[in-house]
Amino acid sequence: MTRDVSSGSKRIDIISELDYAGVDGVVQLILDLLNVQDLLSAFSVCKDWASWDSDRFWSRKLRHYKQEDEWLNKYEEQYRSSSSKHKCLMISRINRSWSKASGDVNKVEADSTVLSLCLREATLLVGLNSGFIQEWSLQGHMIREKEIHMKGVKVIKPLSNGHIITASYDGFLGIWNQHLFTLRKIQFGVPLTDIILDGEQIYLAGDEGNIWSFEMVKDGNLVERWRLEGGEMINCLAVFHHLNYLATGCDSGALRIHSCSSGQPLHTLDGHQTGCGITGLQQDDESLWSSSFDCTVRLWSTKDWSCLAVLAGHSQPVRSLQLTRSHVISGDYRGFVMIWDRDVISSVVQSFHRSRSQTSKQQDECLYRMRRGRLVQDRSGLAEVIQHSSFLEHSGHVTALQANLGYLVSGSRDRSFVIYSITRGKQREKHRTSYFRDFVKY
Numbered sequence: 001m002t003r004d005v006s007s008g009s010k011r012i013d014i015i016s017e018l019d020y021a022g023v024d025g026v027v028q029l030i031l032d033l034l035n036v037q038d039l040l041s042a043f044s045v046c047k048d049w050a051s052w053d054s055d056r057f058w059s060r061k062l063r064h065y066k067q068e069d070e071w072l073n074k075y076e077e078q079y080r081s082s083s084s085k086h087k088c089l090m091i092s093r094i095n096r097s098w099s100k101a102s103g104d105v106n107k108v109e110a111d112s113t114v115l116s117l118c119l120r121e122a123t124l125l126v127g128l129n130s131g132f133i134q135e136w137s138l139q140g141h142m143i144r145e146k147e148i149h150m151k152g153v154k155v156i157k158p159l160s161n162g163h164i165i166t167a168s169y170d171g172f173l174g175i176w177n178q179h180l181f182t183l184r185k186i187q188f189g190v191p192l193t194d195i196i197l198d199g200e201q202i203y204l205a206g207d208e209g210n211i212w213s214f215e216m217v218k219d220g221n222l223v224e225r226w227r228l229e230g231g232e233m234i235n236c237l238a239v240f241h242h243l244n245y246l247a248t249g250c251d252s253g254a255l256r257i258h259s260c261s262s263g264q265p266l267h268t269l270d271g272h273q274t275g276c277g278i279t280g281l282q283q284d285d286e287s288l289w290s291s292s293f294d295c296t297v298r299l300w301s302t303k304d305w306s307c308l309a310v311l312a313g314h315s316q317p318v319r320s321l322q323l324t325r326s327h328v329i330s331g332d333y334r335g336f337v338m339i340w341d342r343d344v345i346s347s348v349v350q351s352f353h354r355s356r357s358q359t360s361k362q363q364d365e366c367l368y369r370m371r372r373g374r375l376v377q378d379r380s381g382l383a384e385v386i387q388h389s390s391f392l393e394h395s396g397h398v399t400a401l402q403a404n405l406g407y408l409v410s411g412s413r414d415r416s417f418v419i420y421s422i423t424r425g426k427q428r429e430k431h432r433t434s435y436f437r438d439f440v441k442y
Helices: 014-020 024-032 036-042 055-063 066-075 084-099 342-357
Strands: 104-109 114-119 123-128 132-137 142-147 153-158 164-168 172-176 182-187 192-198 201-206 211-216 222-228 234-240 245-250 255-259 265-269 278-283 287-292 296-301 307-312 318-323 327-332 336-341 367-371 374-378 383-385 389-392 398-403 407-412 416-421
Touching: 014 024, 024 055, 036 084, 055 084, 066 084, 084 327, 084 336, 114 407, 114 416, 123 153, 123 416, 132 153, 153 192, 164 192, 164 201, 172 192, 201 234, 211 245, 234 278, 245 278, 287 318, 296 318, 307 342, 318 398, 327 342, 327 398, 327 407, 336 342, 336 398, 336 407, 342 383
Parallel strands: 114 153, 114 398, 192 234, 278 318, 307 383
Antiparallel strands: 104 416, 114 123, 123 132, 132 142, 153 164, 164 172, 172 182, 192 201, 201 211, 211 222, 234 245, 245 255, 255 265, 278 287, 287 296, 296 307, 318 327, 327 336, 336 389, 367 374, 398 407, 407 416
């Protein structure tokens, strides 16, 4: 603790004081809030803080990056022998490359419009509008191709046993082994648009308002649990197993929440422009993300299904959506792929709610925002996120997106797909000011 003689105020080293008091668990929780770069700066402040710079601490931090750690362990030989601290630093750098849209780009021409993508461990499956499916290496070399449907392959999803399941505009659901040999094909009679796998449960969407729920039994057969039909095309699905909710996005712009066990409609979410179809749904444990032809991506709370934020950056309808642990990725009709940092989104939402809570209701103050060169008054009461990075490698609709820690893949109506290698991208880092830069070492 030091005293500022001129002002009489005190500065207390709260980290050291808590450590001396024996409540190191509280110190750990505080340090968990910091990113890797700020931790490195903090540990250089003094000897007491440097004592936390241990392999035990970094091993605990690495557990927060479980998915990223597992992926890098498989594909980066040098990574396996590194220390926990170096692993955390490497993952942090990759995540910053994501936020800066920094990576090597490999554009591959296809024979037809790309409708679907599926990233496997070391290869990429591409579903084409011609009914063909192709398997490619992540370096852009074709391994095999096969015609599996009469019309476009709209969805490709991996099964836990290494097989894949596909849905097509020809009305067929197909199950294939890893070499693309047919195991089972089921006809449904209407174009199929999405598949969601939830353990042994399979949810299927299609035209004319059709939604099916199946259970996959041991012999590979599908046993129907329930079915809904009638209405507009269902474009996309998302399931919240722990909440027993199924979200559906419709061609009319309706976004609905159903019961997983019965299909019974429970809620209708208002926010997207009426008549603008919902094109993509993604979910995590606490939130739902939706994209729409109204040129926006929206974030919804699963607690009360209120809209928390609008991601505004696209000037054309948003066609595709993908969610990772740290980023939201969206693709539009113009060909842009936009990357939104989830930490930035959370920060904007929190700041917005703090500012709203400080504003008196009697004042009825509103935000003013720029819209197509005009200053307009916004009374929506929603946080708006604008900050993002982007790629523009396509000349047509971005129809499909897939991502893991090291790769982002986008497919387009321009008959191409692009493989962005994030881990191998050139670092275009700018100096980042640390929160601890002004601390005096002692």
